[in-house]
Amino acid sequence: MTLPDTMKAMVLTGHGGLDRLEWREDMPVPRPAAGEVLIRVGASAVNNTDVNTRTGWYSKAVRGDTNSAAATGYDGASDADGAWSGALSFPRIQGADCCGEIVAVGEGVAPARIGERVLVRPMHRPAGGAEDALVTFGSERDGGFAEFTTIASEHALRIDSPLSDVELASFPCAFSTAEGMIQRARLGAERVLITGASGGVGSAAVQLAKRRGAHVTAVTSPAKADDLKALGAGAILHRDDALPESAFDVVLDLVGGPRWPFLLEALAVRGRYVTSGAIAGPIVELDLRTLYLKDLTLIGSTRQNPRVFTDLVGYIERAEIQPVLADTYKLRDLRAAQEAFLSKSHMGKIGIEIAN
DSSP: OOOOSEEEEEEEOSSSSGGGEEEEEEEEOOOOOTTEEEEEEEEEEOOHHHHHHHHTTTSTTOOSOTTTTTTTOOTTTTTTSOBTTBSOOSSEEOOSOOEEEEEEEOTTSOGGGTTOEEEEOSEEOOTTOOTTOOEEBTTTBOOSSBSEEEEEGGGEEEOOOSSOHHHHTTSHHHHHHHHHHHHHHTOOSSEEEESSTTSHHHHHHHHHHHHTTOEEEEEEOGGGHHHHHHHTOSEEEETTSOOOTTOEEEEEESOOSTTHHHHHHTEEEEEEEEESOOTTOSOOOOOHHHHHHTTOEEEEOOSOOTHHHHHHHHHHHTTOSOOOEEEEEEGGGHHHHHHHHHTTOSOSEEEEEOOO
């Protein structure tokens, strides 16, 4: 195809409120470097990390929950370290999710890849980077909130599925986060408690844990209980319910906040606690006696083995998991999509269609 010189994109101009998202129709179309592919983006989706990066919530200066300044930001207090890996370069095109078609390739990439439908691995170690280096699509490099994007060829995985672009775009970030947590915990046919179960990562974790034969207890609001049971939850606890003591082998936690100590009490002896989020607040109280007397293991989960995303593509192609889409917005309406996301009245993901 003949590539245009410019494209439409939603651009993040700095940490702050929704006003920092700027609609542009004159952004240069990127060209793939050696080893990269150029993707015409079909769809993306909204994630907590998009909002958290916009506001600068990852900064150590921030101690509140993720909604505390989600519409306004932190008035510059977190600019120095507001992204995953510290200071973020602006302007930045966000969008950790991407489903699209390869339309051009850089030097060293087989031209036969042109025309492939692909999903982008949202988190990876850069080529030649240190072991602890981290690149998140839509954070450390431009992402899917644009008509075109580039990525290293190895991180654009071919997908063969009858699902629509927006359905497929609901998988990468949320499901790879959930699968990364599950693989780190080595979850089997055990008793697992999942907090924040109605969100994108939480509802993904319900499906992925059930797929492994686990008995899933989901923490959610009463209004979303039936939907989560349909996804595989065997039991439901409401957010303010008392947690049973020593009842679970694994806790997959996305919430944190003041109720965090009760999650450890809910673990059985030698239980494993895994976290990849803290929407209710990152600062918690730990009683070390609970940790050592119960022989617990605490696991943080961000960096992923490359097989996590490869496995996920296989699950999708074999229809072992299903998309959970609450609503879909056009890219130019991303501010409204984030406002809907922040209301927390939905279940699953909010999709973003790129074509206008």
